[in-house]
Each structure stands twice: as C-alpha cells, then as structure tokens.
Amino acid sequence: MRYANMPVRLFFLLLLGMLAGCGRNTPSGHFHASDVGDRFAHADFHLTDHNGKPRSLSDFRGKVVVIFFGYTHCPDVCPTTLAGYAQTLRLLGKDADRVQVLFVTIDPERDTRELLAKFVPAFDPRFLGLYGDAQATAEAARSFGVSYQKHPTKTGYTMDHSTFSYLIDTRGKVRLMAGDREPADWLAQDIRLLLASGH
DSSP: OOOTTSOHHHHHHHHHHHHHHHHHTSOSSOOSSEEOTTTTTTOOOOEEETTSOEEOGGGGTTSEEEEEEEOTTOSSHHHHHHHHHHHHHHHHGGGGGGEEEEEEESOTTTOOHHHHHHHSTTTOTTOEEEEOOHHHHHHHHHHTTOOEEEEEETTEEEEEEOOOEEEEOTTSOEEEEEOTTOOHHHHHHHHHHHHHHTO
C-alpha cells in the first residue's frame, strides 16, 4: 500500500484502525502466574487450622484461596512470601475480604498449633496456619505436587521445600501456580481476575 499521496486525515484513520485490530488480538485480561489448568484437579487437604478447627478446601468455597507450604523456622523464603501476601491483600482493598491465605506447615514436628497461631497472623490476622500429623501433611503436599525434605544441620535441621504458591478459584479449582518472587501487584491482578470470572 502507498501512503505518500494519501490525505493525512485518512492516513491517521487507517492507523487507528490498525491499532484497534492489534488490540483485538491481545487478551484483555491475562494471568501473570502460570495457568496449571487441570493438573491439580483433585487437590485437597484435611488439616487443622491454628484455631483448632478441622479444615478442607471446601470450607473456603466462594473465596479465592492462596495456599503456600512452608515452616515457621524458615530463614528467608517463607516469611518473605507471607509478607508479600500481606502486601497483596492491602492492594486488593475491599476485595481482600473475598480472599483466604493459607500457610500449610511441612514441619509439624516443631510447628505446633500455638506456634502457628503466633507466627502466621503476625503477617495479617486474616491468614490461617494449617497443620496435621506426618501422614496428613504428606498427603496434602502430594496433592499439590509439593516436595519437602528434612536436612540435618549441626544445630538441628532445616526443611528443603518447594516454594510455589497456588491460587484456587471461588469454586475450589486450582487455577494458577506462582513463584516465590511474584510481585504483590501481579498477584493482586491475578486474584482480581479470578474474582471477576466467578470461577
């Protein structure tokens, strides 16, 4: 196509049309975290929260759930991740009331209910810490594809573990998997998309 002899007004109208066409080819809403589709279709847990109440995923139906597996003695990733979730809820404003953050301990040997009750809500009082015996912990982790292993040290032990977070939609389906360095504003945008879609 030749533009040299084209009237300026017509040229700009054509340019605007081309740009609009490009916009139609770009999704209006996309996720920052990885879409895991049906990979965790049967993910669930049967644990107890830090208030002593038995919990499973169905208890949070109607909310977007953010779940992370870690332990209270974690020196870096776990507290950093929980602090990031707290920032995400602040960014969500009123929408935060429709979100539940869950911290599942992979170290039930040390992470008692009392310790979880102090550690987890310190980041945000709406957060819940979950724990179970060794078998329940292993089953919950396996359900979400989480791996963990005790690593002995001179003073005790640490826990090597997966550092992904999982975002579950309001119908209880695992939809997204986020890395531990996902920015808080990206997580907030993903959560808003899940809330807006209603599923």
